[in-house]
Each structure stands twice: as C-alpha cells, then as structure tokens.
Amino acid sequence: MAVRAVVLLSGGLDSATTLAWARREGFECYALSVDYGQRHGVELAAARRLAAALGARDHKIFKLDLTLFGGSALTDDAIDVPTAGVKTGIPVTYVPARNTILLALALGWAEVLGARHVFIGANAIDFSGYPDCRPEYLRAFEAMANLATRAAVEGRGIGIRAPLIDLAKARIVQLALELGVDVAGTVSCYQPDEMGRACGVCDACRIRRDGFEKSGIPDVTRYRAQ
C-alpha cells in the first residue's frame, strides 16, 4: 500500500512543486487548500487544476474566514500589498499564524487518513521573511504535533516535510520543470486579476521573476498590462 501524505497546496509555484516532489517520492498525496479570504481567489482555482494534473488522490478546500481578525495585506482590504520592491524584515503580507493554522488542519486530516507525512512548500532562502517559514519553526511544529494526536500517542508519529526549505528560487523553477509542473498555471502573485494574471511588482512576483532570471529559463508567468 502506498504511503499517504497530506500536501498543503496554495496554487503557487512552491506548493505545486512540493506536491510534484512528494508524488515523485511515491507518496499517495492528499492536497489541502484553505480559502481564508485571501485576495487572490484565482489561486484556489489553480490549486484545483494542479491537484488533478499532479495526481493528488483527493483535494479538499477548507473555508476559514481569516478576515475576521485581519492583520495582513492579504486578509484586510485596508492594508495595501507593497509593490515598491522587496524589503528586509517581515512584510505586511505576513498573515498572522497562517502556517500554524494550515499545518494544524493538515495534521488533523493526516491523522484521519493514517498519513505519516505532511508536506509544506516553505522556503527559507528566497522568501518574504515570514517567521513561519523557518526551519526552527517547522521543527517546533513537528515536536508539538508528535504530542498532539491519538496517532502520536499510539506510536504513529508525523513528519513535517519541507523539501524546498534550502533551495534558491532559481532552483525551484528548474525543479518544477523537471517534475512536470505546469509552471504557467501556478499563481504566486499576491494580487492577480480575475484571469490569474500577475501584477509583476509585488514581492511574490519579484522573487519569482528573479528566480526565472537566475535560472536562465524564460519566464512563462502571465503578466497583466501595467
């Protein structure tokens, strides 16, 4: 029987590549997305297509309205997405406790499925400075998860896997293509239009575009006219 894994899938490049990686490793993959009120609902449509194309066994989208507390440019319309260039520090696109919430849901589903692995596309190299993308955070989540569940108590622990954690964005672009990801169909932009076309100037767009440039691969991203 194939070993099961839950894979967090946002519809962006990193999570799609992570799903493709887990599939190549032979896992039976269960993709999990969260409609948390992010501005970019077209990401979820992309997630749906990617889950099917990459052979996820199932794909669930949880609705959870994080605009109830806001606190991020992605969950509060009163906060603009920065477009002037990537700064150091934690940007306003950071969503409070987002990865903790996503991983908690994945942990619950993993327990029900009997899955021993949760995959997340977190990356600590060419990333936006989010605290919940750091390896030490992921290790602490794993330690907590291994005390949290019936499965853990009964000796069936869980591993939190972030295969992209140490990769530069350029390497992720190459890897995505090697693994057959429909890169043009992924949506990384924080404020895509309703066609899924990228703005080209938010941090996510800049980091992604820089990755293409450094990889020497032509940028297949669909940008809208500025």
Added chain:
Amino acid sequence: MAVRAVVLLSGGLDSATTLAWARREGFECYALSVDYGQRHGVELAAARRLAAALGARDHKIFKLDLTLFGGSALTDDAIDVPTAGVKTGIPVTYVPARNTILLALALGWAEVLGARHVFIGANAIDFSGYPDCRPEYLRAFEAMANLATRAAVEGRGIGIRAPLIDLAKARIVQLALELGVDVAGTVSCYQPDEMGRACGVCDACRIRRDGFEKSGIPDVTRYRAQ
C-alpha cells in the same frame, strides 16, 4: 491599559470557568469559538451568552467545517457518541488535532490584538483522555508559537495558559460558582437536544455529574427525559 488575552470558549463548563478566571486576573478578554460542525450547536449559543455575561470585550465565532475529514463522533454522524460509561484510553469523541487548530486560530488573533496570553480550559485530571489536553502538549504548542509569529520574532512572546489543568472536576464546579459563572447555562454534553438539555450518559455528562457529586453542590445541569 489592560493586558489583553484571547480565551477559547466552547460554551462548556471548563472554558466558561477559564474565561471567568482570566477576567478575575484582570485581563481584557477576547473570546474565540469555532463552529466546526460539532453536533452540539447549542454550545455556541451558550458561548455567546457566557461571553457577554462574563464581560468578554469581543467574541468571534469562526466557521470551519471539520466534518470535511471527520474522524470523530463529534464530526461524523456515522460514529455514535458512547454512552455506556467512561473508558480508559482515547475515546471516539476525540477530534483529530482539534486543540491544535483552536490554539492556532487563537494565536493568530492574539497576534493581531497584541495579546500576550491565550487561555484554554484544558484539564488533565477528570478528563476524557485527549492527548491535546496534556501539559506536555501545551508546553510544546507554546514553544512552537514562540517561533511562529512576527510578534515572537520581535520579542513579544505568547503564553499558553491552562489554569484548570491540574484541577479535579469537583474543584472546577466550586471555582465556577465562586467566579460567578452561570453554571446552568453551560453546555458540556456531547449530544444535547436543541434546548441545550444534556443527555446525562455521555462521557462529558458523566464526568460533569461526578464533579457535582464530589463537590457537594447540587447539580444544576438541565437534563432531558431519558
């Protein structure tokens, strides 16, 4: 300025007592409930009344449909709530990763509010054997939380507080009355009727009833006819 705290509030006796405790300690309290598809929706109505009566500054109810993955008698209609008596081990009313999901949401809201404390009514004495009510689990969550957020990175850590963790249920009943909790208005039962009346035979009812008996306080719980 009053120190802020997020308090997880289910509508049951323990979480109401925890809210009352946090209020007595002088915290400005923000109550958080989750409508996760539990059978007992009347719990949420109780939570609403308790939040107001106990002086919570705000009360938010997040909708999150955990019946999407089920795996518990509380989130899957195909699994019956046991009524034959409290057994050892983890019962089928355990909801996979529930406290991790609840605490993750509380962590996010706490960060937005600038709250430094999250209160949870977890209890490790007269409880149902849930792994995510144990002190070592809560400590591990706190360690993870202190790596997860912008607030933590900037030196504003968070404490996970479980003031009832070491109390016997009889002591919790006494404490609830001392703190002015409307005990009759709390709903602990796993399968109350639409009036909020308790079944009297599920584990939650048995543990609560036993607590009243040992405390010497008359049981004010509203039971329905069997």
